Amino acid sequence: DVKVTQSSRYLVKRTGEKVFLECVQDMDHENMFWYRQDPGLGLRLIYFSYDVKMKEKGDIPEGYSVSREKKERFSLILESASTNQTSMYLCASSLAGGFTGELFFGEGSRLTVL
């Protein structure tokens, strides 16, 4: 069964802490994505990666960084968490290019920053 796995379903962190959100996929997909989801705003793209060590900024990259050292793993890093980063974070993967091939999502990570 194909899968995207996010390391934590729920996290509570304090302002200023460094936060790592990990995502692993087992489908050998080239593309991986980090989205943030907030009520009324839908899903917003933070970063995506189309290959190992390659990344591109999405719509809201400020305050975030990413790392992709291996094809199957894509990490989202909050260098210094702030309360306005309290949100649901969704990782996804897909095959590269074209206009077919759906996104496969992880279960999401609900982050609360106090």
Add this chain to the structure above:
Amino acid sequence: AQKITQTQPGMFVQEKEAVTLDCTYDTSDPSYGLFWYKQPSSGEMIFLIYQGSYDQQNATEGRYSLNFQKARKSANLVISASQLGDSAMYFCVMKNWESGNQFYFGTGTSLTVIP
């Protein structure tokens, strides 16, 4: 600019009735795909159905069908015989050849099925 519009923030439907969730899109690329996802309150995003721009027939998957009207640039999701478990957020998503790796999301429609 690519755009997906879902104009219904919330919808209600009686159990066993059919419901249509609206989606319009905007792209100048002739090659594109449209996806619908369901997100229950638990948070996971579930892929429901796909329609390619060159597909001649409307896509169907069980109780889900996609009413694809290319000239109107609409891709409405039809759920037949609604069930209580259909209560969820529904997102319309587009991907096109130009964007290649990027997906464009609508803001979603919250569907509530009433017993």
